[in-house]
Amino acid sequence: MTTVTTQQSQAVATPVGSGQQGIWLEIVTSKESLETYLDAWNDLAANALEVNLFYEPAMLLPALTHVSAGHDVVIVLMFRSVQGQEAPELVALFPLERTSRHLGLPLKKMKLWEYDYCYLTTPLIRKGCGRESWIALFDWMKADPQAGAMLEQRFFPGEGPVYQELVELVRRRGLLTFEIERATRSYFRRRTTADSYLEQSLSPSKRRDLNRKWRRLEELGTVDMRTLNNADDLPKWIDDFLRIEASGWKGNEGTAIGCKPHGHAYFSDMCTRLFEEGRLNMIGLFLNDEPIAIRCSFLAAPGAFFFKPAYNEEYSKYSPGVHLEVELIRQLHDHSAVNWMDSCTSPDNVLLNKMWLDRRCVLEFQVATKGFIAPFLLGAVQPALRWINRSLGRYRTIPD
Numbered sequence: 032m033t034t035v036t037t038q039q040s041q042a043v044a045t046p047v048g049s050g051q052q053g054i055w056l057e058i059v060t061s062k063e064s065l066e067t068y069l070d071a072w073n074d075l076a077a078n079a080l081e082v083n084l085f086y087e088p089a090m091l092l093p094a095l096t097h098v099s100a101g102h103d104v105v106i107v108l109m110f111r112s113v114q115g116q117e118a119p120e121l122v123a124l125f126p127l128e129r130t131s132r133h134l135g136l137p138l139k140k141m142k143l144w145e146y147d148y149c150y151l152t153t154p155l156i157r158k159g160c161g162r163e164s165w166i167a168l169f170d171w172m173k174a175d176p177q178a179g180a181m182l183e184q185r186f187f188p189g190e191g192p193v194y195q196e197l198v199e200l201v202r203r204r205g206l207l208t209f210e211i212e213r214a215t216r217s218y219f220r221r222r223t224t225a226d227s228y229l230e231q232s233l234s235p236s237k238r239r240d241l242n243r244k245w246r247r248l249e250e251l252g253t254v255d256m257r258t259l260n261n262a263d264d265l266p267k268w269i270d271d272f273l274r275i276e277a278s279g280w281k282g283n284e285g286t287a288i289g290c291k292p293h294g295h296a297y298f299s300d301m302c303t304r305l306f307e308e309g310r311l312n313m314i315g316l317f318l319n320d321e322p323i324a325i326r327c328s329f330l331a332a333p334g335a336f337f338f339k340p341a342y343n344e345e346y347s348k349y350s351p352g353v354h355l356e357v358e359l360i361r362q363l364h365d366h367s368a369v370n371w372m373d374s375c376t377s378p379d380n381v382l383l384n385k386m387w388l389d390r391r392c393v394l395e396f397q398v399a400t401k402g403f404i405a406p407f408l409l410g411a412v413q414p415a416l417r418w419i420n421r422s423l424g425r426y427r428t429i430p431d
Contacts, residue, residue: 054122054160054167059106062095068108071121075155080192083153084331086126089304094146097297103129104144109167111160122157123164129179134412138404139179140397141172145186147291148298150375151336151393152186153193161196169200172400180405182398189213189392197398207399209409215390217374217383225364229357232386241353248349252319256358259313265306268313269299272325276341288339305329314358316342316351324351326359328372335363335372337383356386 059065065072069088076087084090095104109123126144133140143152156164172178188194201208222228229238248254259268273289281287288294305311310331316324324342328335342351363369373391374383399405 054109054111054163056167056171057108057110059108060104062092065095065106066092068121071118072124072155075121075124075157078157079155080158080161081153081156081188082331082334083151083155084310084329084336085149085151086124086153086155087331089308089310090149090301090329091126093297093300093304094149097293097300098147100293102144102146105129107168107171109160109164120157122160123167124155125168126154129177133181133405134408136404136408138181138408139177140181140183140405141179142183142185143187147294148288148301148338150186151188151373152184153188153191156193156196161192162200165197165200169204169206169400178400180400180402181409182400184397185395187394187396189394194394201398207406207410209397209413211395211397213392213394214378215392216376216378217380217387218389218391219360219363219372219374219387220389221364221370222388225361228360228364228388232360232388233357241350241357244349245354248318248346248351253317255317256354257315257317258362259306259311259315262306265303266299268315268325269302271315271322272313272327272341273298275322275325275343276339279342279344302327312362314355314362316354316358318346324355326352326355328359330366330369332368333370335369337372337374337376352382353386356382360386 059068072088076082105127107123107125107127108121109125110119111122113120127141128144129139129141131137131139143154145152154164169182172182200206222231233241245254259265273287273295276282277287277289282290285291288298302311302313310329312328312330312335314326315322322343323346324340326340327338329338340352340355342355363372371389374380374387376383397409399409
């Protein structure tokens with residue numbers, strides 16, 4: 032059993048307001064210890080500057096249980112005392128992974144933890160506490176020799192208040208950064224009606240083609256769309272999803288969830304938690320009572336996150352995945368609590384790039400927090416390496 036270690040950092044941030052006594056840190060290294068803060072954690076998520084379900088209990092606790100082996104994970108919790116309130120208030124949560132090498136060199140660094148199936152690494156920060164939380168994190172990293180000399184972020188938002196506060200702090204402190212990649216991925220924003228959205232995203236010829244494929248599918252039997260609603264059906268939906276996903280190219284390449292160690296356990300644990308919270312959205316295309324495509328998404332008002340699709344490739348000529356996307360767009364327009372959905376996909380996802388009208392910017396970048404070696408690497412070595420690689424054509428190019 033993992034040893035629970037909890038400590039309070041010496042780094043104290045500037046007080047956030049009148050009657051409050053500043054921010055302090057507690058470093059948690061086990062799921063069991065983190066669970067003691069569950070109520071405060073849920074309150075933080077409900078009042079966060081930006082929504083990130085991947086760092087909320089329903090997804091992060093299963094990740095710590097099933098997919099954290101081999102990762103040196105620490106959870107940085109930030110608290111403040113509030114006048115007239117007995118218990119301290121949790122103002123930020125940073126899940127971090129500590130590593131000991133960078134570019135093959137023995138250099139300690141921290142990364143916002145990008146566990147398997149995590150597609151966004153925005154830390155949870157309470158509204159009104161963005162500046163103070165980043166200050167507290169960087170002060171701790173500078174003071175603690177075990178915290179490393181660099182902070183690395185991947186799948187990090189390139190816009191929004193959390194990013195803006197980080198950029199402002201980096202500017203004020205004159206810290207060196209290196210941006211590895213900036214890209215956009217598909218993003219859904221609700222329009223007036225589903226029909227108006229689909230008219231913009233699908234050409235008339237594409238809509239006619241989909242109708243034709245639906246009629247051809249109906250020639251094979253009874254075709255219908257279903258949504259998971261009953262708790263008794265959840266285990267079968269989970270098993271069907273994993274079976275269908277592993278039956279195609281993802282299974283052949285070993286990237287399907289069920290092909291990975293503890294993947295089935297993580298997915299089942301996560302889906303069960305989210306279903307109990309009313310936040311799991313699974314829709315399926317059924318032929319003769321058997322699913323041929325299932326789509327899994329998570330609700331996080333005022334938005335949502337697409338997780339993964341699965342479809343039976345034997346029916347690919349009928350475009351089951353596209354039919355599910357059309358159904359999802361209709362459902363999202365009927366769901367008043369959802370204004371947007373993050374696709375959480377690759378920037379090169381062909382289907383969603385064609386069907387979703389908006390984009391979200393995501394970054395992979397690094398910030399040097401102390402010492403001489405990390406700033407030298409980010410300011411001189413890595414830019415030079417990128418220039419050399421691009422000059423020699425080692426970076427992939429994608430046709431326009």
